Amino acid sequence: MAASFFFSIIHHVKRPPRSRPRQVLTERDVLQLVGIRPPSGLHASLVSAADRDAGAAEKLRLIDDAFADAKSRHPKTASLDAKLSDYKRDLEEQLRAEMRQRLEYLRETEIARVKMEERRRREEAELTRRADAFEL
Structure with a gap:
């Protein structure tokens, strides 16, 4: 739960104007900005939660890609819709x-x-x- 709180901070970081290149903050950068240091247990649990979330997001992206690929190989869906x-x-x-x-x-x-x-x-x-x- 604490991980989602800290990661929501990432979405609220004020973005620079488009004329300048964007600086992307990682979860670890946010944790360092908040003052949570690597040796603490909270830091370890937040980082592992972030890694799990990233892994789950990657799996979902792979599933979406596989579905899109399968759908493009099977044009029968148009006839099925009809x-x-x-x-x-x-x-x-x-x-x-x-x-x-x-x-x-x-x-x-x-x-x-x-x-x-x-x-x-x-x-x-x-x-x-x-x-x-x-x-x-």
Whole structure:
């Protein structure tokens, strides 16, 4: 954690104007500027943490380079992207068709329900009218 604090100082060092050549400070330079001397345990742990971070960064750069190289050797990714786009378009069209079918089904069943309800009301009204006529 202390290593990240000291290394963040590097990023905040005021940079000279572009007309002059840049002076790059290393982690060891920053540690010396801060006053942490090489024989101390803190210096040793910070330097080893910096070395580990540099090693990890180098490994990540190598992985990125390998991926970029592999991608350039395999131009199939463009066709894969096109296939994925076509597949997505097909799925969207299938979904739209399915939604149209569902809406049509709901509309038909709702219309049938309304017709049955109106028929039931007419029959009840007719029964009521006949019962009233019979009572007279």
